[in-house]
Amino acid sequence: MTALRQESPAALRAAAEALYAEYLGCLNEERFEEWPDFFVERCLYKIVPRENFDRGLPLATWLCESRGYLKDRVVSIRKTSVYAPRYIRRIVSGIRICGWKGDLLEVRADYAAFETLLDDLTRVFNVGAYHDLITVEDGRLKFQEKICIFDSMLVPNSLIFPL
Amino acid sequence: MTARRSWPREGSTRLPYWVYSDPDIYAREQERIFCGSTWNYVALEAEIPEAGDFKRTFIGDKSVVVTRDSEGCVNVVENRCAHRGVQFCQQHLGHVREFMCPYHQWTYDLSGKLLGVPFRRGIKAQGGMPSEFSLAEHGLRRLRVACRNGVIFASFAGDIEPLEQYLGCEILQLFDRVFDGRQLKILGYSRQLTPANWKLVMENIKDPYHASLLHVFLLSFGLNRADQPNRLVIDPSGRHAAGMTWRGEQKRTTDNAEMRSLLEDLKLNDPSMLDPVKEYERYTIVLMTIWPNLVMQQQSNTLAMRQVITKGPAAFELAWTFFGYATDDAAMTQRRLRQANLMGPAGFVSIDDGEGLAFVQRGTSCATEADGVLEMDGCDWAQETPHAVTEGEIRAMYEHYRKVMEL
Numbered sequence: 001m002t003a004l005r006q007e008s009p010a011a012l013r014a015a016a017e018a019l020y021a022e023y024l025g026c027l028n029e030e031r032f033e034e035w036p037d038f039f040v041e042r043c044l045y046k047i048v049p050r051e052n053f054d055r056g057l058p059l060a061t062w063l064c065e066s067r068g069y070l071k072d073r074v075v076s077i078r079k080t081s082v083y084a085p086r087y088i089r090r091i092v093s094g095i096r097i098c099g100w101k102g103d104l105l106e107v108r109a110d111y112a113a114f115e116t117l118l119d120d121l122t123r124v125f126n127v128g129a130y131h132d133l134i135t136v137e138d139g140r141l142k143f144q145e146k147i148c149i150f151d152s153m154l155v156p157n158s159l160i161f162p163l
Numbered sequence: 164m165t166a167r168r169s170w171p172r173e174g175s176t177r178l179p180y181w182v183y184s185d186p187d188i189y190a191r192e193q194e195r196i197f198c199g200s201t202w203n204y205v206a207l208e209a210e211i212p213e214a215g216d217f218k219r220t221f222i223g224d225k226s227v228v229v230t231r232d233s234e235g236c237v238n239v240v241e242n243r244c245a246h247r248g249v250q251f252c253q254q255h256l257g258h259v260r261e262f263m264c265p266y267h268q269w270t271y272d273l274s275g276k277l278l279g280v281p282f283r284r285g286i287k288a289q290g291g292m293p294s295e296f297s298l299a300e301h302g303l304r305r306l307r308v309a310c311r312n313g314v315i316f317a318s319f320a321g322d323i324e325p326l327e328q329y330l331g332c333e334i335l336q337l338f339d340r341v342f343d344g345r346q347l348k349i350l351g352y353s354r355q356l357t358p359a360n361w362k363l364v365m366e367n368i369k370d371p372y373h374a375s376l377l378h379v380f381l382l383s384f385g386l387n388r389a390d391q392p393n394r395l396v397i398d399p400s401g402r403h404a405a406g407m408t409w410r411g412e413q414k415r416t417t418d419n420a421e422m423r424s425l426l427e428d429l430k431l432n433d434p435s436m437l438d439p440v441k442e443y444e445r446y447t448i449v450l451m452t453i454w455p456n457l458v459m460q461q462q463s464n465t466l467a468m469r470q471v472i473t474k475g476p477a478a479f480e481l482a483w484t485f486f487g488y489a490t491d492d493a494a495m496t497q498r499r500l501r502q503a504n505l506m507g508p509a510g511f512v513s514i515d516d517g518e519g520l521a522f523v524q525r526g527t528s529c530a531t532e533a534d535g536v537l538e539m540d541g542c543d544w545a546q547e548t549p550h551a552v553t554e555g556e557i558r559a560m561y562e563h564y565r566k567v568m569e570l
Contacts, residue, residue, distance in 0.1 A: 080379040159509035
């Protein structure tokens with residue numbers, strides 16, 4: 001793809017669905033080093049409690065303002081953070097194309113993330129919605145902006161891996 | 164409670180593991196600490212700026228509502244209808260003219276005064292309350308309130324010293340350093356539920372020993388290390404404390420050779436996250452514990468209240484309120500929001516603490532016959548310590564704790 005505006009609604013929808021499938025595949029398989037490549041260089045990635053979003057408060061639980069920030073998060077996951085081993089599995093549903101913001105495709109989707117710790121049953125970890133802006137870079141769909149707004153305000157201890 | 168628990172003979176250098184999981188101890192803490200002679204942090208005035216605004220929060224297990232009444236005064240009332248015990252307020256924040264319990268519609272004003280009881284005179288002269296029933300005697304339970312420079316504390320105690328005296332002059336000075344009377348601006352909230360006893364979070368902040376060892380991120384970027392200048396202050400009672408550090412060089416020396424986690428080649432891909440501006444005199448980090456439920460954080464340009472809310476012996480909620488000043492320009496607000504990446508449930512630094520405390524809980528809850536060792540820097544504590552290689556703050560806290568708990 002080169003210019004999103006020229007694509008048919010059906011093609012956009014198929015492309016968006018493929019992007020989310022690839023994105024979650026990357027995270028669920030813990031290929032975190034590839035995660036920043038789903039974003040353009042000057043991107044915005046945030047994980048925001050719904051209470052802040054609804055009240056217009058600017059604080060994010062997790063804020064990345066460039067691909068460099070995303071890479072720093074990966075360094076932290078791999079090298080600096082101390083945490084119990086776990087699996088996080090994310091499921092996405094209800095991908096919907098909401099319109100255009102300039103040349104950026106506005107997409108929303110619902111997600112749920114499940115956490116499995118070694119000595120515990122799997123639990124619902126984080127539930128929310130993606131509010132995304134998508135563009136094309138090097139012939140590939142990429143996120144210009146990805147905001148994860150989560151309903152489950154009380155985080156079960158730590159949010160270590162991206163959503 | 165039975166007196167079946169007794170403190171280890173060694174005294175302050177031992178910490179019996181039953182303090183983290185015994186339900187009787189937990190019940191006694193609720194009664195003697197959270198409902199006892201303590202000032203508990205509940206809100207910032209900036210959260211309830213207008214008359215009619217309220218915030219619902221907790222002191223220990225008890226839900227309370229902080230309100231601003233029509234005269235502009237701050238009130239704190241227990242979130243429990245005087246009639247049948249209904250927790251009538253269910254929102255974190257909001258605005259009302261009066262509170263109405265949904266069950267039988269008893270209504271209260273913002274100071275907790277009972278205004279009306281439906282069918283008080285009965286219907287068609289049948290039923291109703293006895294004629295001597297007095298509204299004045301059935302208001303909400305009101306707590307004592309202390310406000311200082313925009314910060315609200317409350318107490319269940321009938322008789323308690325003024326907040327300033329409770330904090331002591333050294334802690335008060337450090338408190339006033341951030342809360343200097345400037346109007347505050349709320350930046351947002353973060354909440355995490357940590358599967359660990361509430362005292363562990365207070366201990367964690369009172370433990371500068373761990374900071375240079377556990378937090379690879381902090382020390383690799385020279386934000387806080389034991390070989391940097393440090394100053395610790397404890398109030399005369401032992402219950403509150405403050406740790407101050409200021410930024411130093413980040414090279415491997417004989418002093419830090421033992422800090423194995425030090426990764427010298429670590430560089431941020433995007434250094435804009437750590438672009439601090441000097442805002443206060445002398446210290447770059449001040450972390451304070453105000454007994455029993457508040458950690459006050461000034462870490463470079465991130466300012467936050469971390470409120471500890473107990474959730475049974477084996478869990479606590481840490482409710483973070485990040486803030487700045489109303490006079491901050493856009494660049495300063497952005498800086499505070501960026502640096503907030505270090506803190507909270509996804510914090511580059513705080514992740515280690517939440518996880519670490521959960522590990523302590525797991526290790527100790529199945530070994531209530533065993534004790535922890537607190538011998539770093541001796542067996543007592545000093546009001547002033549010029550280094551971070553100490554466990555004096557934790558010993559001081561438990562000395563106070565044992566008096567209150569009669570343990």
